[in-house]
Amino acid sequence: xxxxxxxxxxxxxxxxxxxxxxxxxxxxxxxxxxxxxxxxxxxxxxxxxxxxxxxxxxxxxxxxxxxxxxxxxxxxxxxxxxxxxxxxxxxxxxxxxxxxxxxxxxxxxxxxxxxxxxxxxxxxxxxxxxxxxxxxxx
Numbered sequence: 340x341x342x343x344x345x346x347x348x349x350x351x352x353x354x355x356x357x358x359x360x361x362x363x364x365x366x367x368x369x370x371x372x373x374x375x376x377x378x379x380x381x382x383x384x385x386x387x388x389x390x391x392x393x394x395x396x397x398x399x400x401x402x403x404x405x406x407x408x409x410x411x412x413x414x415x416x417x418x419x420x421x422x423x424x425x426x427x428x429x430x431x432x433x434x435x436x437x438x439x440x441x442x443x444x445x446x447x448x449x450x451x452x453x454x455x456x457x458x459x460x461x462x463x464x465x466x467x468x469x470x471x472x473x474x475x476x477x
Contacts, residue, residue, distance in 0.1 A: 341369045341475060344406035345389065346399060346415050346433065348424035351380030353443060353460070357410055358387035360468045366475060372406070374398045376424035400432040408474050409433060410467055413442040413450050439474035441467045 343365065347354030354373060362371055373389035375381030381394045393402065403409060414420030416434050418427035433440070443463045444455050458466075 341366075341407045342372055342402075342405060343369055343408045343410070343471060343475070344372045344374060344402050344438070345384055346374050346376075346403075346409060346411040347380045347384060348376035348412075348414075348421040349380060351375055351383030353412055353445070353464070354380060354410075355383040355387035356461075356464050357443075357467060358384050358389050360464055361410075361471060362388040364468060364472060369475065372402060374402050376421060376429070396426050396429055399429040403429075403432040403436040403438065406436060406438040408441060408471050409436060409438045410441045410471060411443070412445040413452070414445060416440075416442065417450065439471075441470045441474065443467055 345354045345357050358371060365371060371389050373381055373384030373392040375384060375394050378394050381392045385392045415425055416430055418430045444452055
């Protein structure tokens with residue numbers, strides 16, 4: 340069984356939208372998991388259809404090591420990202436994971452990636468779903 344892990348913080352809106360878009364397109368041998376940096380984020384992703392969810396630093400560290408694909412805002416790679424919700428231990432676990440990472444640019448994180456187009460969030464999310472499905476086929 341392949342594991343697709345969505346990690347999000349704050350209100351979990353981006354993660355919830357990813358779950359809604361991705362769930363109907365995932366192959367049958369995939370499990371969609373959600374980890375929030377806080378309870379609100381986890382709850383939003385579970386309501387959107389993630390099969391299982393967990394919250395906090397240890398949940399991120401544990402699940403990042405076991406995921407095949409990790410999705411989330413680009414701030415999950417940065418220590419103290421997402422307004423301080425991502426601890427240094429979380430960012431190390433995510434960046435060090437062997438999972439393919441599909442990251443959504445978010446200017447609020449203060450990270451700007453050269454070569455990315457300035458798109459609306461829904462366009463980024465659609466692209467993230469396509470990249471995730473491609474990574475699962477690899």
